[in-house]
Amino acid sequence: MNNKDRNELILKITCELLGQLNYDIENAYAEDVEDGQVLMSVTVANPGGLIGFRGRNLASLQLILALMVKQKVGEWVKILLDINNYRDEQKERLTKMAQNLAQKVLATGTPVEMATMSAYERRLCHMAIADMEGISSESEGEGEERHIVIKPKN
Numbered sequence: 001m002n003n004k005d006r007n008e009l010i011l012k013i014t015c016e017l018l019g020q021l022n023y024d025i026e027n028a029y030a031e032d033v034e035d036g037q038v039l040m041s042v043t044v045a046n047p048g049g050l051i052g053f054r055g056r057n058l059a060s061l062q063l064i065l066a067l068m069v070k071q072k073v074g075e076w077v078k079i080l081l082d083i084n085n086y087r088d089e090q091k092e093r094l095t096k097m098a099q100n101l102a103q104k105v106l107a108t109g110t111p112v113e114m115a116t117m118s119a120y121e122r123r124l125c126h127m128a129i130a131d132m133e134g135i136s137s138e139s140e141g142e143g144e145e146r147h148i149v150i151k152p153k154n
Contacts, residue, residue, distance in 0.1 A: 013065065
């Protein structure tokens, strides 16, 4: 199956899933992004229930969607589900927060622990401060307690 057909199938599966959850889709599209991922972008009238607190419902829906696609396609497809541009806003918010905390670490010389985050959120934070001089970041903790610690470089 070529990427265009695969993306059309992912779009159809997503629309059916959200329809079963009683959401009317205003706009939806699927496109290939980096690392073989497929961005599934959807706009709905009231996105709060789909996104959930700190994006937890969105992450669960993304997993369910990936499982449904695997069943239809026969192979794992990395899917990034985005509802009403939540991912872009999340990326901007996390980038600013990580950079502000990194500046604080530079000013005080004291490491700072960030809140627990998903792997995707931690990756965004690591990338946001990767090029900053005198700063390093690493993930610590296990499972639900995994978080980032921003430290001054030795």
